[in-house]
Amino acid sequence: MRVTFASEPATPAHPNEDFVGATADAAVLLDGASAPAGVTSGCSHGVRWYSHTLGALLLAELTESTEPLPEILARGIERVTSLHQDTCDLSRGDSPSATVVMLRRTGDRVDWLVLCDSVLLLDTGAAEPTVVCDDxxxxxxxxxxxxxxxxxxxxxxxxxxxxxxxxxxxxxxxxxxxxWVASTDPRAAEEALTGSVPAEKVRAVALLSDGASRLVDRFHLATWREVVGMVDRYGPAELIRRVRRAERSDPDGKRWPRGKPSDDASAVYCTHLNGHRP
Structure with a gap:
């Protein structure tokens, strides 16, 4: 499997709360959920700590285990919870959280999981890619x-x-x-959208945080097919570049009302899932 990715914080001064990681057979994307300004949490750890800690654990598990993806995610959530349950108040319901997208090639199958509102695009060569997002x-x-x-x-x-x-x-x-979102409750993994397809039928897969997918689902400046073509030809960084250009053209959110003028943006593009490029 060949993987390219790009990830960029909302602004240079803002720590990137997205996590992206990949191996030869797996890819993981997490989008940490930032708390609004002035909102405190019972957890002393930041969102970036949560998304990066869980993301690293998931990627390590994917390289070692062929268990169903929801089981791997549930165990990852449990392990991160155990790291700070004795030092933080996790009972308030405002602990750091993250969306999760997982992709794994195992033998002749490609397995995927999507939890919350990040996006997975599955390109099988049809007129339109399959769009997976828990909305x-x-x-x-x-x-x-x-x-x-x-x-x-x-x-x-x-x-x-x-x-x-x-x-x-x-x-x-x-x-x-x-x-449902990854936070402290491993039951969230049971609510994720999951699927498995023969690797030979998959041309490519894209994993997008909502900061990258907004070019389509918020700004309506491209179609999902156009996004797949864009990252295939120019790479994931081009998608983020076009998102930033749109954001700069509407800094006050008058054309495209949104909670953040800019958001952390990450895109992962996976090809050669069957050992060769169709």
Whole structure:
């Protein structure tokens, strides 16, 4: 398997809370969930610590184990929880969290897992790639998010709407009827979207954090097929470059209302999954 990737923080001064890693037979992408400004957590560790610690554990497990991906993810969440459960208050529901995308080639199969709203694109040569994204988060929080985005940042009304939005996120996170993300509860792994396909049918696979996928699902400046063609021809860094160009053209979010002017952006592109390029 051949892997290329690019990952970039939202701004040069901002630590990148995404994690990307790969071996000859596996790739992992995690998108750490940043807390809004002014929101505290019962955990003394940062989001970057969480996403990078869990990501490294998952990648190591993928190189050693052929177990189902949800089992590997559940064990990884348990191990990270054990690293800070004695020093942090993990009972408040506001501990660091991350989305997860996992890809593994085992023999003649390609297995994948997607937890929360990062994106996996599976290119089998059809007219359109298969798009895998757990969009429960977006459906649940859209009314609250739209209210925040409609208000002027820095106003009391915006601050109050943001507090209500954060409370709703905490209320819905990792609960039945809500959305699921990697944090402290290994049961989240059972809620991930998973699949397996013959390696011979896969031309390429792309893993995208929502900071990279926003060129399609937020800005509507490309199709998923165009994204696959773009990263195939020019590499993942080109996708991020075009996202940044769009963000700079709309710094105040008037054309494309969004929670962050810029976000950490990561893209992974995997080919030769059957030992050769179709």
């Amino acid at each position: 429960r988060l977006n459906h649940l929080l859209k009314p609250s998010r739209d209210r925040v985005r409609a208000l002027e940042p820095g106003t009391p009304e915006h601050a109050e709407a943001m507090r209500e939005h954060v409370a709703l996120v905490n209320e819905c996170r990792n609960r039945d009827g809500g959305f």
